[in-house]
Amino acid sequence: MIVLSALLAGLVFGLGLIVSGMAYPAKVLGFLDLAGPWDPSLAFVMAGAIAVGFFAFQLAGKRQHSLLGAEMRLPAASRTDRRLVAGSVLFGMGWGLAGFCPGPGLVALGMGEPKAVVFVLAMLAGMVIFELLEKRRP
Amino acid sequence: MTLDWNAFTPWPALAGGLLIGLAAAILVLFNGRIAGISGILGGLLRPVRGDIGWRIAFIAGLLGAPLAYRVFQALPSIQVDAGYGALVAAGLLVGVGTRYGSGCTSGHGVCGLSRLSPRSLVATITFMAAGFAVVFVLRHIFRC
Numbered sequence: 001m002i003v004l005s006a007l008l009a010g011l012v013f014g015l016g017l018i019v020s021g022m023a024y025p026a027k028v029l030g031f032l033d034l035a036g037p038w039d040p041s042l043a044f045v046m047a048g049a050i051a052v053g054f055f056a057f058q059l060a061g062k063r064q065h066s067l068l069g070a071e072m073r074l075p076a077a078s079r080t081d082r083r084l085v086a087g088s089v090l091f092g093m094g095w096g097l098a099g100f101c102p103g104p105g106l107v108a109l110g111m112g113e114p115k116a117v118v119f120v121l122a123m124l125a126g127m128v129i130f131e132l133l134e135k136r137r138p
Numbered sequence: 139m140t141l142d143w144n145a146f147t148p149w150p151a152l153a154g155g156l157l158i159g160l161a162a163a164i165l166v167l168f169n170g171r172i173a174g175i176s177g178i179l180g181g182l183l184r185p186v187r188g189d190i191g192w193r194i195a196f197i198a199g200l201l202g203a204p205l206a207y208r209v210f211q212a213l214p215s216i217q218v219d220a221g222y223g224a225l226v227a228a229g230l231l232v233g234v235g236t237r238y239g240s241g242c243t244s245g246h247g248v249c250g251l252s253r254l255s256p257r258s259l260v261a262t263i264t265f266m267a268a269g270f271a272v273v274f275v276l277r278h279i280f281r282c
Contacts, residue, residue, distance in 0.1 A: 005168035006192035010199020011206055013161035013173060013244075018207050018214075020154020021147060025218055030145050032266075032273040037142035041151040046247060048155020049162065053252030056163030061253075066170035073170050074253070077240070080260045087239025088246075088261040092268025094231025096276070098220035101243045102175040102236060103200060105229075108216055110201035115218040115225055122226045126233020127180045 001068050014107045020045040023107040025099025032096050162249050165196070174245020175200070176236030239265070 014023075021027040022045055030039030063072055095101050100108070100119050108116035162173040169192055171178075178193050207213050220228065236242040239261055241250065246265075250258020276282055 002169055003191045003195040005164055006171075007195040007199045009161045009165040009169070009173060010196035011161075011203055012157055012164065012199075013175075013196075014200040014203020015207055016154045016157030016159075016161060017200075018154070018203060019157060020151045021214075022154065023204075024214070024216055025220070027145070029219075029273060030142060032269045033277055034139060034270055035274055035278050037140050037145070039142045039145040041145070041147050044148050044151035045155035045158065046251070048152040049159040049248045050155075050252050052156055052159025053162045053248055054254075056159070056166055057249070057253045060166040060170070063170075066166075066168055068168050070168075070170040073172070074166075075172065075240075075250075075255070075257075077257060078255075080257050083238050084240060084257060084261055085264050087235045087237065088264035089268045090231050090235030091239055091242060092235070092265030093272050094228040094233075094235060095243075095265060096269035096272030097231065098218070098225050098228035100225075100228060101232060102179060103242075103244050105232075106175070106179075106197060106200045107203055108218070111204040111213065111216055113216050113218060115220070115222070116216075118222055118225045119229045119232075122229020123233040124179075124183075124229075126230040126235075127176075127183050127237055128233075129230070130180070130234050130237035131183050 002070055005068065013103065014110065016045075016049070017104055017107050020048075023104045023111075025104070025108075027099075028095075028101075028104065029099040032099070158244075158248060159252070162244075162252065166249075172245055172249045174241045174249060176232075176242040177240070177245050180237050235265075 017023040031042035105119045109120050165171050165173040182193050246258040246261040
């Protein structure tokens with residue numbers, strides 16, 4: 001059941017990215033280009049998602065276990081540190097460079113877009129580099 | 139600042155956003171997990187027994203979404219303007235950055251802001267500012 005609900009969540013998430021246009025890099029770059037003719041659509045996607053998410057996390061926060069009895073694993077970190085900011089700067093730079101963030105990259109891969117294959121492989125390589133650097137931390 | 143009224147699609151954006159929120163709701167209420175795509179994918183590179191199946195299932199759902207969409211209507215065609223070199227650089231930056239920053243547009247931008255997390259607000263403002271800056275430099279200074 002845990003696997004089925006995760007599959008459904010991934011599917012609905014991906015459909016949301018396609019319906020909203022966010023699976024398409026040109027649409028995302030239209031939002032990130034403040035100085036050009038600006039497309040505010042991405043802000044509406046965030047607003048719609050947070051409108052639902054807010055209530056879901058209110059409910060989730062009161063529970064010890066999920067509806068399927070799984071352990072609730074909500075992030076506990078509360079400190080805003082250099083890692084968070086530096087990592088977000090790098091991520092934002094990559095996002096602006098091609099218009100892909102992880103979700104849309106995977107959905108575009110599912111469309112069979114060859115350039116998404118390159119992006120996702122490089123992203124996985126980046127994640128592997130992170131794991132290797134983490135192992136070397138004292 | 140001028141608005142691009144031809145590109146602006148408020149209703150599909152809002153509808154897609156509601157679906158994304160619903161997906162995050164399903165994952166947290168049924169699985170007790172945050173729908174943060176970089177974290178779900180990155181967790182597979184550090185596999186823990188009993189914590190793998192749901193990650194693969196979620197990613198399979200994302201990959202299968204275009205197929206499911208086609209059942210209802212024609213999929214709009216995708217065009218990626220970035221060249222292969224830029225895509226490799228972008229992928230590396232997104233991979234390393236999201237793992238160091240503990241999240242991406244979904245984990246911080248959607249789930250974190252829904253949880254009113256100050257950490258996620260800082261992350262979201264930071265990656266958006268970096269994205270705005272890079273696009274400004276590329277499009278209006280280097281004109282590419």
